[in-house]
Amino acid sequence: MNACKFCKQIGNLAEIMQTEGNGVEAATLNCNCHEARQYQARSENIRRLGEALEEFKEYSSTHNIKLEKSAVQMLSTIGAAVIDRQVCKNSMTFGRVSIGFALSGKGNLLITFKYAEAQKFEI
Numbered sequence: 009m010n011a012c013k014f015c016k017q018i019g020n021l022a023e024i025m026q027t028e029g030n031g032v033e034a035a036t037l038n039c040n041c042h043e044a045r046q047y048q049a050r051s052e053n054i055r056r057l058g059e060a061l062e063e064f065k066e067y068s069s070t071h072n073i074k075l076e077k078s079a080v081q082m083l084s085t086i087g088a089a090v091i092d093r094q095v096c097k098n099s100m101t102f103g104r105v106s107i108g109f110a111l112s113g114k115g116n117l118l119i120t121f122k123y124a125e126a127q128k129f130e131i
Contacts, residue, residue: 010035014043050091053117057087060119064107067121073103083107091117 010031011018019035036044037051061083068075079102089095090109099108108120
């Protein structure tokens, strides 16, 4: 049955037919109950996190730093943990590039990319 996974309200058939994926997911993404709206916001934040991590991969490659698939998956997991408020903030460094995750005062995910080039001389 094509019903919201939270309130079990049956979704609008026309909207569900236009949405790819399974009916329960489509009904949940189109429902207006409180839990569904939270789920929709989280889904959107996870999608945007994925886009930001793709940008980070490109940013890193322009600085000759190759990120392995496992590193990107780990960053995705950490970003999701911050979105879910399991972690307040986190940062990691890959070579000369670092990425930080934190929540803003409004509850939005902030992602910071930093590139540091340093030189060290020993005489």
